[in-house]
Amino acid sequence: MSTKNNRIFAPEGGRYPFKVSDEYFDNLTARIMEQIDSVEQEVPEKAEEVPARSAQLFSIHKNRRRNLWISTMSIAASLVLIATIALKFIPMPSSTPVEQQKAETTAMYTPDNYNEDLMNYTMVDNVDVYYYLAAEDFEE
């Protein structure tokens, strides 16, 4: 074993080669107790805050829910009222507008009406029609 090893592992053992002033140890207990007091003060404050906040939040949620529920109910009631009034006072047509339009279109385009419209459009009269028919006979 080397000289240093001999010295380190001598039978009398060793001295821990660090020192701390006695002043440090004298003040240590007071300092630690101060720390503990400050930790203790933090804990109750937090404990008080949490229920207060949660209670506040809960009350906000409760109010919001109640308001939402009232609004929904009043809107639904208004709709029902409007619908009832509308059914009572607005006269309902016998047939639907689509059916009515279809009937009008059908009436408008009977064969006679169609021919008259066609003649007006082409600016021919009955004489012209007879003329063309007679001309066709001659050509045959």
Added chain:
Amino acid sequence: MSKRHSNASEMAKIDEQDILKRIQDPQSRRRAFEEIVSVYSRQLYWKIHYVVQNHDDTDDVLQNTFIKAWKGLENFKGDSAIFTWLYRIAYNESLTFLKQRKQMTSIDDEDFVEQASFVADEYFDGDNTQELLMQAVSTLPAKQRQVFCMKYFEDKKYEEISELVGTSVGALKASYHIAVEKITNFIKSKE
């Protein structure tokens, strides 16, 4: 800190049964805990110092230890001695601190072995040989470092260390033997 000084300070003991009773009573709890701090803080300081090897860090870990002890005071039913309970909290706090320090240094090399330098430490009170010894000790794993320091510097019996750290006497003897071997090799390599 001399070898005998440590044992002398541990002579200062308190009536544990009395302290336990006072801890249960909220009225006397704070005063009882203050007594615990007063009696055991010095011993705990050195136990933590063996692991973290720096005054400021030891001070931080010691404060955290007592704060944790205070918070867990209601759960302490006296199943072990008060000092054993405090020591285990302190040891766990020291390990947590070491892990944090390792993360902060963020050394990529996995084979890197932490080797402290004590030259600039104003609390170091030794010569070159003692500095070399402490450098060698700093390379040991935390638990081995604890066992070595308690045996070497405090001359504690294996049975006492076993009660404190919760490891069998046989395992402690083996641990100490390995630590001595590592330290010897470290010193040889530096000569």
